[in-house]
Amino acid sequence: MSFDEIRERARLGRYPIRGGGARRAVPTFDDLTFLTASASRYPLEGYREHCATRTVLGAANARDPVVLEIPITIAGMSFGALSAPAKEALGRAASEVGTATTTGDGGMTPEERMSSKTLVYQCLPSRYGFNPDDLRAADAIEVVLGQGAKPGGGGMLMGQKLGPRVAAMRTLPEGIDQRSACRHPDWTGPDDLRIKIEELREATDWRVPVFVKIGATRVYHDVRLAATAGADVVVVDGMQGGTGATQDVFIEHTGIPTLAAVRLAADALADFPDVALIVSGGIRSGADVAKALALGADAVSIGMAALVALGCNDTVHDFGPASYADLGTTAGNCVACHTGGCPVGIATQSPGLQARLDPVRGAERVANYLRAITMETTMLARACGKADVHHLEPEDLVALTVEAAAMARVPLAGTEWIPGR
Amino acid sequence: MDIDLSTTTVRTANATLRALPPGATARLTNPAGRHNLAVGLTEEITVEIDGTAGYYVGGLSKNATVLVHGTTGWGAGENLMSGLIRVDGDASQSLAASAHGGTIVVRGDASLRAGISLKGATVLVAGNVGDHCGFMAQAGTILVGGDAGRGLGDSLYEAVIYVAGRIKDLGADARVEELAESDVELVARLAKQHGFDHIDPENVTRVASARQLYHWGTP
Numbered sequence: 354m355s356f357d358e359i360r361e362r363a364r365l366g367r368y369p370i371r372g373g374g375a376r377r378a379v380p381t382f383d384d385l386t387f388l389t390a391s392a393s394r395y396p397l398e399g400y401r402e403h404c405a406t407r408t409v410l411g412a413a414n415a416r417d418p419v420v421l422e423i424p425i426t427i428a429g430m431s432f433g434a435l436s437a438p439a440k441e442a443l444g445r446a447a448s449e450v451g452t453a454t455t456t457g458d459g460g461m462t463p464e465e466r467m468s469s470k471t472l473v474y475q476c477l478p479s480r481y482g483f484n485p486d487d488l489r490a491a492d493a494i495e496v497v498l499g500q501g502a503k504p505g506g507g508g509m510l511m512g513q514k515l516g517p518r519v520a521a522m523r524t525l526p527e528g529i530d531q532r533s534a535c536r537h538p539d540w541t542g543p544d545d546l547r548i549k550i551e552e553l554r555e556a557t558d559w560r561v562p563v564f565v566k567i568g569a570t571r572v573y574h575d576v577r578l579a580a581t582a583g584a585d586v587v588v589v590d591g592m593q594g595g596t597g598a599t600q601d602v603f604i605e606h607t608g609i610p611t612l613a614a615v616r617l618a619a620d621a622l623a624d625f626p627d628v629a630l631i632v633s634g635g636i637r638s639g640a641d642v643a644k645a646l647a648l649g650a651d652a653v654s655i656g657m658a659a660l661v662a663l664g665c666n667d668t669v670h671d672f673g674p675a676s677y678a679d680l681g682t683t684a685g686n687c688v689a690c691h692t693g694g695c696p697v698g699i700a701t702q703s704p705g706l707q708a709r710l711d712p713v714r715g716a717e718r719v720a721n722y723l724r725a726i727t728m729e730t731t732m733l734a735r736a737c738g739k740a741d742v743h744h745l746e747p748e749d750l751v752a753l754t755v756e757a758a759a760m761a762r763v764p765l766a767g768t769e770w771i772p773g774r
Numbered sequence: 775m776d777i778d779l780s781t782t783t784v785r786t787a788n789a790t791l792r793a794l795p796p797g798a799t800a801r802l803t804n805p806a807g808r809h810n811l812a813v814g815l816t817e818e819i820t821v822e823i824d825g826t827a828g829y830y831v832g833g834l835s836k837n838a839t840v841l842v843h844g845t846t847g848w849g850a851g852e853n854l855m856s857g858l859i860r861v862d863g864d865a866s867q868s869l870a871a872s873a874h875g876g877t878i879v880v881r882g883d884a885s886l887r888a889g890i891s892l893k894g895a896t897v898l899v900a901g902n903v904g905d906h907c908g909f910m911a912q913a914g915t916i917l918v919g920g921d922a923g924r925g926l927g928d929s930l931y932e933a934v935i936y937v938a939g940r941i942k943d944l945g946a947d948a949r950v951e952e953l954a955e956s957d958v959e960l961v962a963r964l965a966k967q968h969g970f971d972h973i974d975p976e977n978v979t980r981v982a983s984a985r986q987l988y989h990w991g992t993p
C-alpha cells in the first residue's frame with residue numbers, strides 16, 4: 354500500500370470506495386497468443402469466407418432461448434450506478450448489433466426495456482425493484498450470487514446517487530448510503546437455489562433461460578453447483594471485473610483472474626453439455642473475446658469497455674465546471690463512478706450531468722465498438738481456420754508466460770510444457 | 775375446481791391456476807410439501823391448499839388469495855405484490871421475503887428472518903417469530919402476536935415492527951420507539967381484521983430504524 358493510500362485511510366477512518374476494476378497487474382489474455390494457420394492448418398479468407406458468430410443460450414429448458422448475433426453481451430450495470438441515458442444507450446447499441454444487455458441492482462427501467470431487443474433481468478440479493486411484471490417482460494433471468502469485483506460482498510450505492518427516481522425504484526429513503534445484502538433473502542445453499550430457479554421458471558411459464566452469475570473464486574465447485582441447481586447459463590466474472598462502487602480492498606484482493614477462471618469453469622461444465630458459459634472481467638479487445646471462446650466460453654460480457662466506448666474517461670469535451678479535476682482525477686485515470694459526479698453523464702443521477710450524454714450518439718459509438726471487436730474475433734478465428742468463432746479451442750493458443758500457461762493450461766510458447774501437467 | 779397434486783405436476787397445476795379467470799376458486803389437494811405452489815399468479819382468484827406447502831408458496835404473485843390449510847416451507851409469499859397469503863399453521867424461514875405489497879398472515883409461528891428485506895407488504899404472525907425478523911426491511915409493517923427472537927429488525931430501513939410479546943434482543947440500528955395513536959389504531963385494525971384477538975394494541979412494542987447506518991460513507 355502506498356503512503357498516499359495510508360493517508361487516505363487516516364483521513365477517512367473507513368475503507369476507500371471506488372468504481373472500476375482491479376488495477377494491479379495480474380495474468381490476462383494478453384499473456385496468450387494464437388497459433389494461427391500455416392502449413393499444418395488452413396486459414397479462411399477474411400473477406401469472403403463466412404465465420405459464424407451466432408450464439409444460442411438456454412435452448413435446453415427455455416421455450417424462447419436467447420439468440421445473439423455476436424458472442425458479446427453487455428453486462429449488468431444498474432440504473433442508479435448508471436444514468437438513464439447511459440442505460441438507454443447500452444440497450445440501443447446492443448439491439449443494433451443483435452446482442453443482449455442486462456439490468457442491474459435496482460430493477461428495470463422502461464427506457465432500457467424499450468431500447469433493448471434482448472434484455473436480461475437480474476435477480477440480486479437486494480431484490481431492489483424486482484417484480485413479477487418486469488420478470489415476465491424479460492428475455493432471460495440472471496440470478497446474481499456475486500461479482501468479480503466483490504465476490505462475497507453486497508452492492509452499494511452512495512447517497513449522492515440515490516436521487517428520487519432511483520430511491521423510489523429501490524424502496525429506499527432518498528440520499529442514504531445504500532448497503533445491500535450479500536446473501537439472497539429466501540435461499541442459502543445450492544439445494545435451495547434449485548427450488549428458487551424453478552420458482553422463477555414457474556413465474557415465467559418456463560419461457561426464458563435462467564443464468565446464474567458468480568464472482569470467480571472457487572470456480573470449479575461453484576460452477577458445478579450452479580449447473581446442478583439448474584442454470585441454463587453460468588456467468589463467471591473474474592477479479593478484474595468492474596463495479597460502480599466497491600471497497601478498494603475488495604476490488605484488488607479477492608477472486609481469481611478471468612484467465613484462470615475460464616478454464617476452470619469450462620472444465621466444470623464438461624459433464625453439463627446443455628449449460629452455456631459466459632465469461633466477463635477485463636474483456637476489452639477482439640483478441641480477449643477470441644481467447645475466452647477458445648478456452649471454453651460460449652460468450653463474453655463487457656462492462657467497463659462498453660462505458661469507455663460510451664464516453665467514460667473521454668477527453669473530447671471541455672466541460673468547464675464539474676470535470677475530472679473536481680473528482681481529484683484526470684481523464685484516462687477516472688474510477689470515480691461512486692461519487693455521482695461523472696463528468697460525461699454516464700455514472701451519475703444529476704440531471705445536469707446526464708444531459709451531457711446523448712444516448713443516440715453514445716449508442717452509435719458502443720455499437721461501432723461491438724462491431725469492431727466482433728470483426729477482430731472473427732478475423733482471428735478465420736486465421737485459425739475456423740468457420741465459427743465457437744470452433745476456437747485451447748489447441749489454438751500458447752502462453753507467453755509460465756503463469757499464464759499454468760492458469761490457462763495451454764503450453765508455454767515454443768514448448769510442449771503445461772506447468773503442473 | 776380441484777387439482778390433485780398426487781396426480782398432477784406442479785407445473786401443470788400452476789399453469790391451470792394462471793389460466794383461471796378473475797373470481798374463480800381452486801383447491802389443491804395432496805400438496806405433500808411440494809415447492810412453488812401457486813407461484814406467479816396474476817388474477818383475483820382464490821386458491822386453497824389442503825395441507826403442507828413447500829418453498830415459495832404464493833411467491834411472485836399479485837391480486838390472488840392463497841389460503842394454506844397447513845404449514846409452509848421457506849419464503850411463503852416471497853416478493854408478493856398484492857393480494858393475500860394466509861397460512862393456518864406455522865411458516866418456515868424467510869416468510870414474505872422482499873414482499874412489495876399485499877398481506878401475509880400466519881396463524882401459527884414463523885421461523886427465522888420473517889419479513890426479511892420487506893418492501894411494503896403487511897406481515898402478521900399470530901405466534902412467535904425466530905431470529906432476525908425484519909432484517910433489512912425497507913418498508914411495510916410486521917405485526918408479531920407472540921415473542922420475537924434475537925436481532926429483531928437488524929439493519930432496518932423504514933419498515934415498522936410491532937411485537938405483542940417479549941423481544942429477545944434488537945439487531946443493529948433497530949430501536950424501540952414510543953407508540954403513537956396512529957400505531958395503536960393500525961395494530962387494532964390489523965388484529966381485528968385477521969382475528970388476532972390476543973393482541974392488545976395498546977401494549978405492543980414498536981421497533982423502527984434508529985437511522986444511524988444511513989450515512990456511513992458520504993464524506
Ligand SMILES: Cc1cc2nc3c(=O)[nH]c(=O)nc-3n(C[C@H](O)[C@H](O)[C@H](O)COP(=O)(O)O)c2cc1C
Nearest residue numbers: 428429430431457458594595596597634635656657
Ligand atoms: C458501473 C458498473 C455497475 C455495475 N453494476 C452491476 C450490477 O448491478 N449487477 C451486477 O451483477 N454486476 C454489476 N457490475 C459488474 C458487471 O456486470 C460486470 O460483471 C463487470 O463490469 C465485468 O467486468 P469489466 O467491467 O471488466 O467488463 C457493474 C459494473 C460496472 C462497471
Ligand code: SF4
Nearest residue numbers: 665666687689690695
Ligand atoms: S468518467 Fe464517469 S463512468 Fe467513467 S470512471 Fe469516471 S465517473 Fe465512472
